[in-house]
Amino acid sequence: MNPTSCLSRTILHRTLLVAAVALHLSAAHAAMVFFAQTGHWYEAVNVPEGITWNEAYTNAINRGGYLCTITNASENDFVASLVDITYYSGVSVNNDILGPWLGGLRHANQSTWQWVTGEPFSYINWYPNQPDGYGGSEQRLQFYHGATVGSTWGDHPGDPIAGYSLPRGYIVEYDLIPRLGLGSNTSQPRIVWPLATLSQGWVLETAPELSSDTNLWKPVNTDLIQTNLNALVLAITNKTGNAFFRLRQ
Numbered sequence: 001m002n003p004t005s006c007l008s009r010t011i012l013h014r015t016l017l018v019a020a021v022a023l024h025l026s027a028a029h030a031a032m033v034f035f036a037q038t039g040h041w042y043e044a045v046n047v048p049e050g051i052t053w054n055e056a057y058t059n060a061i062n063r064g065g066y067l068c069t070i071t072n073a074s075e076n077d078f079v080a081s082l083v084d085i086t087y088y089s090g091v092s093v094n095n096d097i098l099g100p101w102l103g104g105l106r107h108a109n110q111s112t113w114q115w116v117t118g119e120p121f122s123y124i125n126w127y128p129n130q131p132d133g134y135g136g137s138e139q140r141l142q143f144y145h146g147a148t149v150g151s152t153w154g155d156h157p158g159d160p161i162a163g164y165s166l167p168r169g170y171i172v173e174y175d176l177i178p179r180l181g182l183g184s185n186t187s188q189p190r191i192v193w194p195l196a197t198l199s200q201g202w203v204l205e206t207a208p209e210l211s212s213d214t215n216l217w218k219p220v221n222t223d224l225i226q227t228n229l230n231a232l233v234l235a236i237t238n239k240t241g242n243a244f245f246r247l248r249q
Contacts, residue, residue, distance in 0.1 A: 032174070032194045035078050041174040041194065042068060044082040044100065050089065050166030053140040053158030056101040057116065060172040067103030068171040069115040071123050079171055080143060080151035086168060088149060093163035098156060099143025101170035106155070108137035124153070131155035142167055191234040191245055195227060202247045204234065210244050217246065 032043045045059070060067045070076045079102075089098040103116040113121045113131075127144050136157030144154025160166060193204065204225070205217040226233045236243070 033082060034194065035075065037074055037078075038071075041065075041176075042079060042082060043172040043174070044087065044169060045172060046087055046169045048086075048168055050168055051101070051170065052160070052166060053101050053105075053142075053156070056170035057103075060103075060170065063172055065172040065174040066116055067101060068173040069103045069117050069119060070125075071119065073123070073125070076123070076125050076151055082171060083143070083149075083169060085149050088143075088169075089165040089167050091147075092165070096144075096146050097148075098154070098164060098167045099145070099149070100167050102141040102143065102153070103173070104141030104153075105158075106131075106139045113141070125151065127152040127154050135161040189236045191236065192228075193232050193247060195232055197232065197247060204232075205246050205248055207244050207246075208242070217248070220245075 032041045034041050043063070043065070045056075045063075047056075051059075057067055068079055070079060083100050085097075087100040091097055104113055104121065105116065106113045113124075115121055127146065127150075130144060130153060131139060133139060133155065134157075136159075138157055139155040140158035142154055142156050143149075143151065144156075145152050156167075191204070204220045206220050207216040207218070209216065211217075220234060224234060226235070234245075
């Protein structure tokens, strides 16, 4: 899979973005955060067992986004604020730690860096003496600040290298609002979506069947919606039959 050729930005109409799920399905997402300067959504995904760059790249696409691309200092600071030490690797033989994956890459036969989206790689924020090409001719981008957590960058071959454990996370960027998530605990399924949709004018609607008939879709009673950190949550109390949900702006 060629990261620079198989992924392009998708532009959709914001008048109707449907995200419908049947209650017998299950999918879960971490908190997704809106950044007004770019108009995009960002999701920091924690992988405690560690993850390679290629795995993170594929997972980001499967989630409906792409590995985060950074084009200015404000976006960089914002994205870096989404992660903490739990997204970094353990301490290496060189006493440093490796931060979560970003969407930058340099191929072995190329001298320049690029983003997975193909947009210009004009803004940079390298840690001192980075990039250094350590570990291989193919290099991938990650947050790196030596022995501490920080917003600067480093390069890494993307796969395991001797003396280092893998980063424990990656950051996904979405051009438009992500789809609804359907999660559950031991007793009750829940619909989950980003808190920032409130200020963007999105409304959660429900219908007994998936239909283009607007008369079937009704707004969900806001008294039933709860706030949990950066997410809005609707607990499903009626578990008989199917129910479908969408966000409409």
